Amino acid sequence: RACLSQHVGVMDRASLTQTHQYILHSALSLSRLADTRNTWALLGKSRPSQDIMSGSVTTSRLQSEVANSLHEMGFEIKEEYLDKNSGYLVDIWIPALSLAVEVDGPSHYSWDEAKQRKELGSTKLKHRLMRMLGLRLKVMPYWHWPKGPGAKQRRLEYLNQLLSETTSLSI
Structure with missing residues (x-):
């Protein structure tokens, strides 16, 4: 902890994210999540964390489209919701369903030798730790989002199916 407190002020966003994931994974693996509260406070004093807290996080067009469609379906949502238990920023939080929706664009994936999309390790770890x-949690990969003629209706149908799989409700 002493070492972390010396370096947290100069860490970039990627380093802070990796540190956060390491601490959270270690705490969960050792069943010592309560012991991490002081570390969260320390990480919260960092510049990238302050940016997140102050709302200077950019939201993708895709995420905005998903959020707008959920509004059209009648849901109250919270975008870039900070889950205080995990310290993670959730793309979309639906309080009525107690459900997190991660809208994962191209930057969350790579391609393997067989030209198949593969979720990046950091994205996989985030989803695993959240669960x-x-x-x-429901993850919406960017290639599942309907485009083209009739997309509006197909998007609503897609979200209805995605949410009903999770909640066992017809929405």
């Missing part, structure tokens, strides 16, 4: 913490 380990008990968050109900």
Whole structure:
């Protein structure tokens, strides 16, 4: 912890993210999540964390489209919701369903030798840790989002199916 406090002020966003994931994974693996509260406070004093807290996070067009469609379906949502238990920023939080929706664009994937999309390790770890913490999570890969003629209706149908799979409700 002493070492972290010396370096947290100069860490870039990627380093802070990696540090956060390491601490959270270690805490969950050792069943010592309560011991991480002081570390969260320390990480929260960092510049990238302050940017997140102050709302200077950019939202993708895709995420905005998903959020708008959820509004059209009648849901109250919170974008860039900070989950205080995990310290993670959730793309979209639907309070009525206690559900996190991660809208994962191209930067969350790479291509393997067989030209198949593969989720990046950091994205996989984030999703795994969120689930380990008990968050109900749905991931929406960018290529699943309908485009073209009739997209508006197909988007609503897609979201209805995505949410009903998670909640066992017809929405």
